[in-house]
Amino acid sequence: xxxxxxxxxKVFGTRDFFRTLSFREFATAIALALLLIxxxxxxxxxxxxxxxxxxxxxxxxxxxxxxxxxxxxxxxMEHRRSNNYIGRNIIDYMFCLSGYLFTEFISIIxxxxxxxxxxxxxxxxxxxxxxxxxxxxxxxxxxxxKRILIKFGWPII
Amino acid sequence: MAHYLKTKAAVATLSxxxxxxxxxxxxxxxxxxVYTRWQQLSWDDFDGIPPIFSxxxxxxxxxxxxxxxxxxxxxxxYAAQHNVGSWVKRDSTDQAYMLRHEQxxxxxxxxxxxxxxxxxxxxxxxTARLFELRLESLAMDKNQMQKEYDSETxxxxxxxxxxxxxxRIDSMLQLERGFVTDLFSGAKAYFPSxxxxxxxxxxxxAARAYSLSQYGMYFGLVSxxxxxxxxxxLSNASGILxxxxxxxxxxxxxxxxxxxxxIFDSAGFRNRKLWIKKDLYIxxxxxxxxxxxxxxxxxxxxxESFMNSFSVTNTDSYWLTKLKAATRESTVIKALKxxxxxxxxxxxxxxxxxxxxxxxxxxxxxxxxxxMLIAYDFIPHSDSLHSSHxxxxxxxxxxxxxLSSPQLYWLPGARVPNAxxxxxxxxxxxxxxxxxxxxxxxxxxxxxPSSLSLSRKHFGVQ
Numbered sequence: 001x002x003x004x005x006x007x008x009x010k011v012f013g014t015r016d017f018f019r020t021l022s023f024r025e026f027a028t029a030i031a032l033a034l035l036l037i038x039x040x041x042x043x044x045x046x047x048x049x050x051x052x053x054x055x056x057x058x059x060x061x062x063x064x065x066x067x068x069x070x071x072x073x074x075x076x077m078e079h080r081r082s083n084n085y086i087g088r089n090i091i092d093y094m095f096c097l098s099g100y101l102f103t104e105f106i107s108i109i110x111x112x113x114x115x116x117x118x119x120x121x122x123x124x125x126x127x128x129x130x131x132x133x134x135x136x137x138x139x140x141x142x143x144x145x146k147r148i149l150i151k152f153g154w155p156i157i
Numbered sequence: 158m159a160h161y162l163k164t165k166a167a168v169a170t171l172s173x174x175x176x177x178x179x180x181x182x183x184x185x186x187x188x189x190x191v192y193t194r195w196q197q198l199s200w201d202d203f204d205g206i207p208p209i210f211s212x213x214x215x216x217x218x219x220x221x222x223x224x225x226x227x228x229x230x231x232x233x234x235y236a237a238q239h240n241v242g243s244w245v246k247r248d249s250t251d252q253a254y255m256l257r258h259e260q261x262x263x264x265x266x267x268x269x270x271x272x273x274x275x276x277x278x279x280x281x282x283x284t285a286r287l288f289e290l291r292l293e294s295l296a297m298d299k300n301q302m303q304k305e306y307d308s309e310t311x312x313x314x315x316x317x318x319x320x321x322x323x324x325r326i327d328s329m330l331q332l333e334r335g336f337v338t339d340l341f342s343g344a345k346a347y348f349p350s351x352x353x354x355x356x357x358x359x360x361x362x363a364a365r366a367y368s369l370s371q372y373g374m375y376f377g378l379v380s381x382x383x384x385x386x387x388x389x390x391l392s393n394a395s396g397i398l399x400x401x402x403x404x405x406x407x408x409x410x411x412x413x414x415x416x417x418x419x420i421f422d423s424a425g426f427r428n429r430k431l432w433i434k435k436d437l438y439i440x441x442x443x444x445x446x447x448x449x450x451x452x453x454x455x456x457x458x459x460x461e462s463f464m465n466s467f468s469v470t471n472t473d474s475y476w477l478t479k480l481k482a483a484t485r486e487s488t489v490i491k492a493l494k495x496x497x498x499x500x501x502x503x504x505x506x507x508x509x510x511x512x513x514x515x516x517x518x519x520x521x522x523x524x525x526x527x528x529m530l531i532a533y534d535f536i537p538h539s540d541s542l543h544s545s546h547x548x549x550x551x552x553x554x555x556x557x558x559x560l561s562s563p564q565l566y567w568l569p570g571a572r573v574p575n576a577x578x579x580x581x582x583x584x585x586x587x588x589x590x591x592x593x594x595x596x597x598x599x600x601x602x603x604x605x606p607s608s609l610s611l612s613r614k615h616f617g618v619q
Contacts, residue, residue, distance in 0.1 A: 024160045031165035034172035041179040049210035078160060110180045 010084060017087035020079055025091055028074050033098035036067040037106070065138070071095055072142065072157045082146070082157060085139055092135045182206050185241045192222070192237040195267040198260050200252065205244030213312060214249035217259040218242025219266040221273060221296065223288050231281070232288055234273040236266040257323070258313035262303055264326045269299040271330075317446075320372035321455030324349050324462065337367055340472045341519045341534060341563075342380030342438045347466035352376070356517060356536050363517040363536060374446035374456050376463050381439040382517050390415050390434045425449045429460050435469050442467055473522050476565070480522075480530045483565055506594040507585060512601035515583075520566075521604055527570020531602075533582060534563040538598065542586055547597065549581040550574075577605050 005013070043059050046052040052059070071091055075083045083091065107115045119127060146157045181187075185206050193202050203215065218239040225232050249255060276291050277283065306326075310319045327349035328335055337352060338345040342365060352369040366379040385393070394409055394417040403422040410416040415434040420427070427448035433440045442464055446456035515538070520531035535543070540563070548555040548566045555568065566582045583599030 024162075027160075027162060027165045031169040031172070034169045034176070038172035038175040038179075041176055045179045045183065045208055046210055048208055048213050048216065050212050053212065074161065106176060106180065110184055 012086050013084060014086050014090075016081075017083065017090065024078055025075070025094060028071055028078075029091065029094040029098045030102075032067050032071050032074075033095055033102055036064060036099060037102055039063050039067075068092060068095065068138070069142070069145075069157065076155075076157060082155065085143060088139050088142060089135055092139065096131070096135070182208070183241075188241050191240040193240065195236040195238075195263060195270070198238060198256065198263060200245055200247075200256060202238060202240055203243040203245045203259075204240040205242055207244045207246045211246075215245040215255050215259055216243060217262045219263045221266060221270045221292055221299070223273070223285070223292060225285070232277050232283070232285065234270045234277065234288070234292070236263065236270040238263055238266075255313065258310070258319060261323055261326050262306065264330060265302050265306060266299060268302075268326065268329045269295045315452050315455070316373065316450065317452045317455030319455070320374065321458050324372050324459045328462075336466070337378070338470060338472065339365055339367070339378075339380050340475055341365060341517050341532065342382070342440070343469045343472050344378055344380045344438070344440050345466075345468050345470050346378045346442065346463065348376060348378075348463075352378075356534065358514055358516070358536050361514050363514050365517050365534070372456075372459060374444060374459060377441070377443040378467070379441040379443075380517070381441065382437070382514070383439060385434060385439060387411065387415060387434075390417070390432075390439070394432065422448055427453065427456070429464070431464055431467075433467075433469075438469075440467070440469070472519065476519060476522055476530060476532045477524050479532070480524060480528065480565055480567060483567075507597040508594050509581075509583070509597045509599055512581070512599055515598055515600050516563075518600075521580075521602075523573070524570075527573060529568040529570075529573045531566045531580075531582060532563050533566060533600075535584070538584070538586060540564060542588065543584040544587045544590060546584045547582070547599075549583075549599075550578065577603065579603050 040060055040063065043052055043056050043063070047056045072083060072088055075091060104114050104116070107113060142157065146155075149155055149157060183205075185204055188204050191202075203217070205218075219236060220239070221234055222237050223232055223234050243259070245255070273288070273292055273295055277288055280287065306322055309315075310322055313319050328347060331349060335347050335349055336345055337348050346367075348367065348369050350369065350371060352367040354365070354367050356363070356365045358364075363382045364379050366377065368375065368377045391409065391411065397419065398404065398407055401419065401421050405420045405422065407417070407419040409418075417432040418430070420429050422428070425448060426445050429444045431442045444460035444463055446453065446460065516533055516535040518531055518533040520529075522530045524530065546557050546564055546566065548568065550568060550572065553572070579601055581599045581601045583597045585595050585597060589595035
C-alpha cells in the first residue's frame with residue numbers, strides 16, 4: 001500500500017517538485033515572461049488609442065496574474081499533477097526573475113540603461129522580502145481559487 | 158510527459174518579435190536621441206513615430222534631469238524634451254495651436270525643474286541620492302499636473318480652459334516676477350507675461366497703463382492721477398452705467414476704498430471693468446474676452462485671477478531711496494526778479510505757461526531729513542527734450558539739470574513750509590533755446606499737509 005502523504009507534505013513538500021524539475025519549467029518561465037512583456041508593451045504602445053486609454057492600466061494589472069495562472073495550468077498539463085504551494089512559489093520566482101532579466105536586457109538594448117538601476121544591498125534585501133511576501137500572499141489566493149475550481153469540477157491548476 | 162516545447166518556442170518567438178517591433182517603433186528605428194533643454198519648441202523637435210490607432214495628433218515626452226556642474230561644484234536640474242519620445246501627425250490641422258498645447262506640457266516640466274533647483278539651493282550639502290529622491294517625489298506631482306492639464310483641457314480641445322492653463326502655467330513660471338508694480342501710483346497686478354506699457358494725458362488727466370493681449374483675452378490696468386471726490390467718482394460711475402449698453406451686472410461699494418464694478422457684453426465680447434478710488438489715484442482694471450463660444454469658464458477664471466491679484470503698494474521708500482542716491486545739485490535763486498540772468502541757462506527770462514498736467518507724478522514725499530520730493534514722469538515732452546528743470550516755491554527758483562527719466566524735484570527740509578503752500582514744477586525745452594524768453598511748461602500744485610506734526614510724513618496734494 002502506498003504511504004499516505006500528510007497535509008504538510010502535500011502543501012509544503014518539495015520532493016516531487018525538485019524530482020521533476022527540468023528544462024520545461026525554465027522554458028515555460030521564459031516563454032511566458034516574454035509573452036507578458038510583449039502584452040504589456042503592446043498595451044502601453046496603444047495607450048493613446050480609444051479603448052486602451054481608459055482600460056490600459058486595468059489591463060496591465062490583470063494580465064500579470066493571468067499569465068502566472070497560465071504558468072500553473074501549463075505545469076499541471078505537463079506533469080499531469082497539480083503543483084503544490086511551495087512549488088508554485090518557486091515557479092513564480094523563476095517566472096518573475098525571467099521577466100526582470102528580459103526587461104532589463106531590452107532596456108539596455110533599446111534605451112542604453114537599466115530600468116530599475118542597480119539597487120543598494122539594503123534595498124535589495126527589503127525588496128526581496130517584500131517580493132517574497134507578495135508572491136506568498138498571491139499564491140494563497142491561487143490556492144483558494146484552486147479549491148473553488150476543484151469544487152466546480154474543473155481542476156485545471 | 159508532454160512538454161509543449163514547440164508551443165513555448167512559438168510563443169517566445171512571437172512575443173520577442175512583438176517586443177522588437179514595438180521598441181523599434183518607439184525608438185523611431187534607433188533615430189538619434191536629442192534632449193532639448195527648456196525653450197520654445199518647434200515641430201522639428203518631434204522625431205518620434207506616431208503610434209498606430211492613437212486618438213491624438215501629437216504628444217511630447219519631457220522629464221527632469223539632474224547633473225553635476227564641476228565648475229560650480231554643485232548639482233543642478235533642468236527640464237528636457239526627448240525628440241524621439243515626442244511625435245506629431247503631420248497631417249493634423251491647426252498645428253500652431255497643437256504645438257502650443259505640447260509646449261505647455263514642457264513648461265509644466267520646467268516648473269518642477271525649478272522647484273528641484275530651489276531644493277538643491279536650499280540644501281547645498283545634499284547628496285545626489287537626496288536630490289534623486291526629491292526628484293522622484295516631484296516627478297509624481299509633475300505627472301499629476303500633466304494629467305490634470307490634459308484632462309481639464311480635454312487634450313487642448315477646450316479653448317478657454319487651454320487659455321486658463323496657459324495663464325496658470327505662465328504665472329507659475331514667472332512667480333514673483335509676474336507682478337507689475339506702477340512705481341508712481343503703487344498699482345500692482347499679476348501679468349503672466351510682460352505687458353505693454355503706455356502713458357497718456359487726456360483732458361488734463363495723466364494716466365499710466367499696462368495691457369496684455371494673450372490667451373485669447375485682454376488684460377488692462379490703468380492708474381489715473383486725480384484726487385476725484387467721492388461724489389465725482391460716484392456720478393462718473395452712474396454716468397457710465399447710463400451710457401453703457403449690454404450691462405449684465407454692476408455694483409458700487411462706497412465703504413472704505415470706493416469700488417465700482419460693471420460687467421457688460423459688447424460686440425460679442427464680455428467686458429469686466431473695475432474702478433477703485435484710493436487716496437490720490439483711481440485705478441481701472443479691465444478684462445475682455447470673446448463671449449460667443451460655449452466654453453468661457455477659463456476666460457472668466459483668468460479674469461477673476463487678474464482682478465484678485467490687484468493691490469496698491471506704497472512705493473514711497475523706492476523714491477526716497479532714489480532721492481538719497483541722486484546728486485542733489487541745484488542752483489537756487491532767491492527772490493527772482495522779472496529780468497534777471499539765470500545762471501547756467503543763458504536766459505534772463507521765461508514765459509510761464511498756464512498750469513497744466515504734463516505727466517504723472519508721485520508725491521510730495523518727505524525723507525527723514527525733512528526734504529520734500531516729487532517724482533514726475535513727463536508725457537508730452539520726454540525728458541530727453543528738456544534743457545532744464547525748475548521747482549518754484551514762492552519767489553525761490555530751484556534749477557536742476559535734467560536727470561534720466563523720471564525727474565526728481567526736491568526741496569531741502571529747511572525750505573519746506575509747515576502750512577499749505579504752492580509749488581510750481583516745470584521745464585524748458587531744448588528746442589526753445591534760440592528764443593529770448595522761452596516758454597516754461599509748469600504744473601502748479603497746492604500742497605496741503607494733512608498733519609502739521611513734526612514727522613511731516615503724510616501730506617496731500619490738491
